[in-house]
Amino acid sequence: MASTLILIIVFSHLVAKGIQNPILELKKAFKEFNGGKYDYIIKIKGHDEVSDLTQSFQTFQEYFITNNKIKDFYQKELELKLNELKKTDILKDEFSSMITHELKTPLTPIRGYCEMLKENSLGTLTSEQLECIETIDSNALHLEKLIGDILDAQKLDMGHIVFNKTEFHFDSFISELTKNIQPLVDGKNIQLIITSSSDRVIFSDEQRLRQIFYNLIRNAIDFVPEISGVVELGFKSSKDDHIFYVKDNGLGIPKDKQSNIFKKFYQVDTAQTRKHGGSGLGLVICKGMVEGLGGKIWFESGHEQGTIFYFSLPKILPVANEVK
Ligand SMILES: Nc1ncnc2c1ncn2[C@@H]1O[C@H](COP(=O)(O)OP(=O)(O)O)[C@@H](O)[C@H]1O
Ligand SMILES: [Mg+2]
Known part of the structure; x- marks a missing residue:
């Protein structure tokens, strides 16, 4: 009778341990996952409900790890593209700034000579010639204003405007x-x-x-x-x-x-x-x-x-x- 009781106690202890250990393992895996260790591996033993749950958890882990790798990959790709775009944007700004300056430079002598001609410094002009010079000058002035606006807008975009208070x-x-x-x-x-x-x-x-x-x-x-x-x-x-x-x-x-x-x-x-x-x-x-x-x-x-x-x-x- 006593030996039967001991056998029952030993048996139920072994059964309880057999269930409890995989649960404790699973609990540890959850904790590791929470702490950022996503690839903690649990050995699956048997074919009971706990091992099914462990299997599902591992499938989720694999899915999560793969997704993370994909996300990291695309994040890096995006950062690379963003850096490339920033560099292209800087080049574009520098190029258009250079072009605008180049457009502006010849306007200075054009307007200077117009002024001299209008003042008759290079000989007296007929009224028809004077009218032509005035048209050239007012168009050059319009162009100068337009280029000035483009340059100012570019400087504002690039934060290059210096205020003199x-x-x-x-x-x-x-x-x-x-x-x-x-x-x-x-x-x-x-x-x-x-x-x-x-x-x-x-x-x-x-x-x-x-x-x-x-x-x-x-x-x-x-x-x-x-x-x-x-x-x-x-x-x-x-x-x-x-x-x-x-x-x-x-x-x-x-x-x-x-x-x-x-x-x-x-x-x-x-x-x-x-x-x-x-x-x-x-x-x-x-x-x-x-x-x-x-x-x-x-x-x-x-x-x-x-x-x-x-x-x-x-x-x-x-x-x-x-x-x-
Ligand atoms: N005082 C105003 N009355 C009516 N429309 C205006 C006035 N100021 C600006 N606008 C409108 O806003 C537009 C943009 O003005 P602006 O940036 O100064 O450019 P621009 O004068 O070169 O057209 C003008 O073309 C005009 O359509
Ligand atoms: Mg305006």
């Missing part, structure tokens, strides 16, 4: 700007309104600020009605920023085209745009310059409701003057 008075800045833009409205039915109430001191890049204003004003002038155009420029006050604006009573920018307006080479396709010419780079440059100077640019416009472009520049002072 100084302190200057907004009032004198605006009166000089007005003198420069006056010829654009002369002989046209355009009223130019300048709002410059107080003499603010601005610390920014004066030349770039002039370029931003010029681009916005040029657009405003070209899009106002021929009979009674109104272009207004000035600033609004804000706590942290200087806010400048250029407003016109022109055709406006249709709502469905507004999201494209700051995209490179984009122009709203209208008869007025075709007459205005341009390259679709002006606003891209304005946005790049304003953001480079730490500000923002935005606009309000609607079909036949005119347009108002705003841009802000931070009210910062040169480091030495900054209030501690």
Whole structure:
């Protein structure tokens, strides 16, 4: 009787161990898997439910390892392609920058000689010859402006624009700007309104600020009605920023085209745009310059409701003057 009991105990102990060991092995394999060791191998013994489970786990392990290898392979391929693309992009930028510079170089002597001819420095010209020279010069000027815009857009893309900030008075800045833009409205039915109430001191890049204003004003002038155009420029006050604006009573920018307006080479396709010419780079440059100077640019416009472009520049002072 006692020996039978011992036999039963020994037998059930062996059976329990036979089940428990593969479970413990499986548990260890799960733990190793969790810890990142995906190829832990368990020896499968017998044909019971635990060994079936172990088999399924190993199939999953193999599947996982293969998938990981495929993923690693494609990841490496993608990184290689991305690096190649980056190199090609740099080469493309350098090439187009070089071409644009090469296009610009001959324009300097062309414009120089035009100037000399116009001033009769190389002998007196007939009115017909003078007219030809003026046509050559105005076309060269147009080309120069276009190339200048392409170069600026490239520099902004490559982060190569250097801003030269100084302190200057907004009032004198605006009166000089007005003198420069006056010829654009002369002989046209355009009223130019300048709002410059107080003499603010601005610390920014004066030349770039002039370029931003010029681009916005040029657009405003070209899009106002021929009979009674109104272009207004000035600033609004804000706590942290200087806010400048250029407003016109022109055709406006249709709502469905507004999201494209700051995209490179984009122009709203209208008869007025075709007459205005341009390259679709002006606003891209304005946005790049304003953001480079730490500000923002935005606009309000609607079909036949005119347009108002705003841009802000931070009210910062040169480091030495900054209030501690
Ligand atoms: N004040 C404005 N009124 C109406 N449309 C405008 C105005 N400013 C810009 N636009 C539209 O946005 C387009 C892009 O302007 P811009 O980037 O300056 O390029 P460009 O002047 O060379 O055409 C213009 O062609 C025009 O369609
Ligand atoms: Mg423009």
